[in-house]
Amino acid sequence: MATGQTVKKWTRVYVNGYDMSGYTRSIGELQWEFDEAELTTLSDGVKGYMANQGNVSVGALNGVMDDTAVSGLHTVAAGLPGTPATVMVAQGIRAEPANGDPMFTGYCEIKNYKAEEDGGAAVVTMEFDQFSTTGLINYARPWGFIAHAKGAETAANTAVGIDDNGAASALGGYMVYQVFAGDGTATLKIQDAATNTNPSFADLSGCTTGSIDCSSVKHGLVAIGVTATVRQYIRWQIVLGTATTVTFALGFVRGQ
């Protein structure tokens, strides 16, 4: 994990188990706003507001028109409008996204997919709406961190984890996963620990995909209870079933 400023060439976009980074020209704005309920009374010295429901959206993805079989942007996205998509925007910090780097996520409805011309280039724009009601979670925060940067794993994780909060919390959280490739079944999980040593980690209850067939793309959000305790250190974990290798990205958002 690195810190500091960065530029867009280190941004990666994953949609429904496909890495769209190689087709995407821009993504965003990454919207996280709250409705403002005005609660001003006659005797108040200044108008006052409270944050009400959150609005989360990935904005718009602008990319090159590419109909490459299976994984091309057009192949993947042309049929998506009117359906929700699991989106991860992994923000590398002056390098490829790494474990611990920031990540923005959502399960957003896709409003449209339109082909356009831009200076002679054949491009497309796909606009994301807000969270789909078919996948609402009890969390309004879309920013978390990358627990597992996109890559292949062939064995369980015995490494230490990430300290994303400086302390344990008791406000739950959720994970987001994108499985890009694999050759069988596996279970992806989040584990937490009070001390950052391999034997200290244990499964974060409920934060698991369950056994999924990774031989085709998989994606989704898995939320745990909003009062669940999440210990200070977080790491990814995989339990291989019939799979011998799984390529995936995993993110975690701590509740606030």
Add this chain to the structure above:
Amino acid sequence: MAAQTGRTVSKWVKFQCDDSGGTVRDVPVSSIGGVGLEYDEADLTAFQDAIKGVLPGHPDITLEITGPWDNSAAQAASGSAAAPALSGSHTVLNGINGGNTPLTLGVYIGVRHNWETGEPAFGITSTAANGFLCTSYTVNPDDGTYTAKFRMYPGSAAPAWGTAAFT
């Protein structure tokens, strides 16, 4: 140095607000909009008046900042006469957006040097019932920037111009 008077430029402006733990941090900004109160105007003009007349109602404030997105670790905020000690914008704003705990916020206008006590400052020191709330934090990966918006907590005292730090 002593506090100075006269004209200045934006490189001497700094922005501070509480993080999620209630600790004041310097946040990197490239623009600050809405630094000041704007009053509702009740138009009370009668037909018989020769000129329109108004009275001020409640003041309101929408303070919006933009700046470079940055996830650097939090730093102890700068004090009077000190250069800003910038914390990462993401580090601070990701923790406070959508929260309902009043925040200390200050916009400091240094006069041809780092701001120090005696030079203009606008904001409020938070209490349990007074302060700002952050209601929006939007990131644009295309240019590596963010935008955030702040409104007043219900029932809060109004922020004001002064010449001392908000703590």
